[in-house]
Amino acid sequence: MIFNGVTSSCFPSSTGLGASFDVDLAYKVGQALADECRAKGEYKFRFASIHADRSHILLAPTVNTQRSPLGGRSFESFSEDPNLNGLIAAAYINGVQSKGVSATIKHYVANDQEFERFSISSDVSERALREIYLKPFQLALKHADPWALMSSYNRVNGLHVSEDKRLLDDILRKEWGFKGMIMSDWIGVYSTAESIKAGLDLEMPGPTVMRGRAVDRALIAQKLFPSDIDARVRKILELLQKALASGIPFDAPEEGVDTPELRQLLRTAAADSVVLLKNDKNVLPLKLDESVKKIAVIGPNAKFAMTSGGGSARLLESWTVSPLEGIKEWVKGAGNSAEVNYTIGVTSHKYLPLLSSLTFQEDGTPGSVLEFWNEKPAKDFMDLNPDMSANIASPAWGCTTKVTNIMLLDGVDASKVDPSCYIRYTTTFIPDESGDWELGLSVSGTGNFFIDDKLLVDLSTDPPPGNIYVGMGTAEVSNIAKGLKAGQKYRVEIRVSNIEMVKKGLPFAFWGGLRFGGIKVVEKEEAFHEAVDLAKGSDGVPDKLLFSSWESEGFDRDDLELPGLTNRLVSEILQANPKTIVVNQSGSAVTMPWIDEASTVLQAFYGGNELGNGLADVISGKVNPSAKLSLTFPGFVRQPTATDSMKRLEDVPSYPSYGGKGQEPGKILYNEGIFVGYRGYQIKNLAPMFPFGHGLSYSKFDYSGLKCTPISSEGNFTISFTITNSSQVDGREVAQVYVHQPQASLPRPVREMKGFIKVTLKAGEGKEVKVDLDREALGYYDERRMCWVAEMGKFEVSVGASSEDIKLKGTTELGESLTWTGL
Template sequence: MSEAIPPSGPAAEHARAAELVGRMSVDEKAALCSGKTFWHLEANERLGVPSIMLTDGPHGLRKQSTAGDHVGLNASVPATCFPTASALASSWDRDLLRQIGVALGEQCVAEDVAVLLGPGMNIKRHPLCGRNFEYFSEDPLLTGEMAAALVEGLQSEGVGASLKHFAANNQEAARIVVDAIVDERTLREIYLRGFELAVRKAQPWTVMCAYNRLNGVYCSEHEWLLNRVLRDEWGFEGLVVTDWGAANDRVLGIRAGLDLEMPASGGVNNRRLAGAVRAGMLAEEDLDRAATRNVALALAGAGLRERAAALDHDAHHALARRAAAESVVLLKNADDLLPLSPDANVAVIGAFAQTPRYQGAGSSQVTPTRIDCAFDAIRAVASGSPPTYAAGYDPVRSARDDALIAEAVAAAEAASVAVVFAGLPGIYESEGFDREHMRLPEQHDRLIEAVCAANPNTVVVLSNGAPVEMPWVAAPGAIVEGYLGGQAGGAAVAEVLFGIVNPSGKLAETFPLRQSDVPADRWFPGSGRQVQYREGLYVGYRYFDSAGVPVLFPFGHGLSYTTFEYANLAFSSAGFEQGGRLDVTFDLTNTGDRDGSEVVQLYVHHLESSVYRPAQELRAFTRVRLAAGKTERVTLTLDDSAFSFYDTRGGRWAVEAGDVEVRIGASSRDIRLTGRQPIRSSHAPVAGKGRSGPQLTSSGLEVSDAVFGDMLGRPVTPPEPSRPYHVNSTITEIAETWLGRQIQRRVARQFQRMLGVTDLDETNARMFEEMAHNMPLRSLVLFSRGRLGFRAVDALLAALNGRFGRMLRILVRRSGDDFPAPPR
């Protein structure tokens, strides 16, 4: 652990920061509100304000050692690559997340990084979101608790966290310009709730606003979101920073509570801010507030290297290995095929066993300090005949190859047990684009089916960042979900396979049988520039359990090599009184012959309600470690938040009177204990508008325009047309014209040259292309670093819209008049 950690971060520096800002000119204050480079904040040498570094996480430090870019294309210094959030959430282990936060903080201190940009907290609305591997769960409680623990650990080292992406950034398609239409109750209960929990519990130094619009307003200038909710209601004391390139209108952003634009804009937006103050379009006190928060962050993050201790990379790797092992989920184990005996004759099949897929592509991509591959780890454990190996598929393209399958079948036939490593190649899931379907590559499915036919004792180990369809689910004897397990994931999986570690992971998301079962599928990723969240509260298990839809594996599911018995449910009182607390206790016994851990989950089912509610919702959980044969009395405590809903009539959380059923289980569909409790409250029942929600039918969700309008409290508006073009038109949209196509050809080349990118693999090439083509025209100003101004973009837009006279008038204007035309 690092030494001499500052007391409490930016909040402790606020008074000093305000005094320094009071001595600055308007230009100096404006300069502090944009980055200096891709990763550094602007300094003020005259007054001793240092430049600090922010850089990517969230599951490892990504400090770039060469040219800076925000999409993970250029090299970064070696750092421990921990399991991704999709894996870590399956541990349901708050203490583990705190320990990882501490380790990340130690590495940041050693590299003089003041803020690590993570954790990612967006809800998994749909399994196809390309960035789901960076996010924790479909459930806001689990998301908020995991994030808060990671933030607590990180900031205990005097390094700031950045909760992201705030808010409703649940897809990669059109992510910079899409308008997420979400009713307030759904927003409060699902998409904001995790952020609220993490802010209230851990007080992160920064929150990162998302690219997208939310109900018509860009998150970077959303005053309701950034000031009224985040600061006034939740008590957030830190700084709001943009996602890289997310600033739309800097003047509106400053007014709305956005403090810092990243990366640098080459001075363009600094001049716009200063000009707006001088023109009376921006109050100087608004600029002062933003500048003060930036200075406070800089003061809190300065001097890290002076207290850096020597890093123990071996200890961090061991922690990554334990984290990966705790996160492994045993999905199926017919006839106790697992654990394997060390003297078993094992055929290891699948290229991922030797070329592991352990993280996702994009801004979270870490250069690991080392990599454990599963085949080497299995070979080290096996005490009998050495395991054999067959590739089965190409790890990058996974193209159809009958010869590789034939080789794998031969290996399986000659072994007592076949272990098939399969999953999603990097080209299937990445930042920058969404998945096209939920299937594995055809070669992987064919390989699994062929090997299972050749050897019934087949174990399938999956490496993927999100749920996949499994048409072969009945064939293998065991299925292990390894997710993207980080640099030590291969060794962790081997420990689970051979029983060195007893698996204890539980799914933090539902695995649907098929994509069409996903409640949001009809509205994902939206139409044009708009995505409607018509499914409302019915996200993940909240829908599947309410509608009784069969699933592949339910939320919270995970098997063990031991067994647990739940008994003797009791409550601390005969009912819950609004404003009080309720202790729920029961006995948990390890009835098997192995030590193990169980994640116990508490769900609340409202037996009566005046508003629509999911059938059950997770309201508490804990992880319990028990030796074989031992019993522990477990207590889970509930307060108002366990029974409340967001009442949009009064704009507040409300507890409704009526009976509830408290359910204790090992998953959302494995309920072991139930108890009825009356809830006493003076809250008036909801009548008329505010009651309605999506209708559950035999064919899925039905949400008419009238119902969705009632949920929203306003009529449903259609997506905006693509023409006339404006500053937020994307490169792809303007490619409908001849001039736009010429611009499109040039942008990718210029973008690549600016970022210093040379050779790209197939995954990064696709990510790069999607990002470049979906970039709005306003981003040309930012990524040109000031060489191209808004005046030039205005002239370009006039030409694209066929208004050549306007184009000429713009071009003959004097230079320096970029201010103040606001982006659309």
């Protein structure tokens, strides 16, 4: 449920789960998510049929290839590598469905940017489509059996996927043997007869727009026949049979899940998604001995838990642990008396931080009150004058809420409230710091913001358009409330009209929304000096950089830079205290112009409920980091010379044909072909800042004894080698197997990861491990013959700790060429 739903568990973002390289963990996360689904009941309000399905159907996982780190939804997919993407997805799906809940693999296919996402045509060669973008879906179907699949919004080579028979029927069903139900993305159906004939079973959401009565007319015109309808209905009924067999009730109360086992899994997943990028001076793990007197935690949002990127991936978490809370709890639990001090340093938000924790009802209960009217409740309700008529009408319906970001797609009594409604939001705002506060508002439709009966923000007079609520909201407009006192009560009233949005035409029932945020105004130079001074006098300095508001469904990033003055802050803190531990939290790659100055860097991704504890576990050494980057991190050189590798956005293989840049109108050209991610850097001999698969440990691992069996006539072979933990610290290592064919009819990547294994080793322990591979590791897609081909000849096999850190090399040989279609 999007509004006022029961709280749920938030696991690490998919890039973090992908970075774990841990199929067992992905399976357990899938099982836990299934438990959450089973706890959800049916809702009595509008959209009941949709959200009740979420009890039986999980709308995940996303396996779109991370073509560019600029993608607004990059954090929702597992990797830039199709093999890692598909195999983690398969384990996740198997975990979900092991408990009778359907997984929905999405968004099929080439849905890799948010710019013009409903209309853009992803123009991609057949070879790249097969080897890069379809491959994770193919692997997930091969190693799991998802009961549902979601088509994407976009076109592929000119035709919308939701009406593309070749993609939905010829490839997915006939070639790959998919037996499940195909649903559309929300409002992702643009035709009636075409989508039905193509194989799209279910239009989402309801009530239908492109089907229903439109189908009657298509039947009369014989554009459709009853057999076409039967085929679509059959798939829906087959999924319904599985839902009935699951034992999940259709009309149960909605409940949450909170057990010690779940809390531990969330904490484990958070820690296992943290990548140790640098530890040059062995600052980590940070030991709390008597010499540690002060620890500074510096950076925007370190005292807030940024659990996920934005958009439909967001949820109301059952609990959260911020980095500051996690570090304080670790210090307290260790029995150390060290001071843990915090300062913001800089602000880096795109939208003002939400104020849910600082809002209260009149009786002191956390939260606020919402009232709804179908007609203007008073003549001057939407006027800029704060004094409304005393004869305000009684509301048609009302409720309370604990959040200050309210998207009313559900949770409203549709029998009493129309989408063309008026809304009043009232709460008591109690600042936690004295000073001037910047308070801001964005709404769907028009609105005004009053504090203590004084107009602060006017969004009723020509409101600027914005990106919130998937483009249906205004931009955030803010103003300064001067001289607020910590602990003092301030009455906030926000009035909203959703009528203008309804007039524009809504794709589904939507009662509007509002987002209320704020932050104490901080003088930039003063904050800088405070942060630097704090760093100078501290023994341990975790420096946290968070910016989830910059990564969200609905828009793509403009660049790879950390926002605002963050880079300057990091550089100055590193100069003040070289032992600073820099922790970057982002859903995908960012540049780090200070990287050479930093000895200790962690990449945390979005860590879910337990991100603070998971991070503290890694910093303290309670957990030995074992994650590896699931995508390449390009870098940046401030003043590059002619001999420098240009480590910047221009190095990303999809540059400049991405988003709204470098494209023909209405289409985006996938000019890089199969050379996506690390494949593109290697073919151009460009060294990224951190390569795909990179990640350090507190242990040291040695590789030896590579053996490659001959390739069988069916394309099967085994790679074996020994990994030894030559340190005094127990740890886990992710070994990656890359394959290359030196002599081939078509250009092949320098290396392609075709297998991986995660090994747990005690100090001094060695293990021989095996990775079984098949023809998938050998083949390329031949567009001329429309089939997969593995050419006879020698294949180079490389085993490494990353795509660039190759430890062992060997060869094997295929005696006769193979061709095949299907799985």
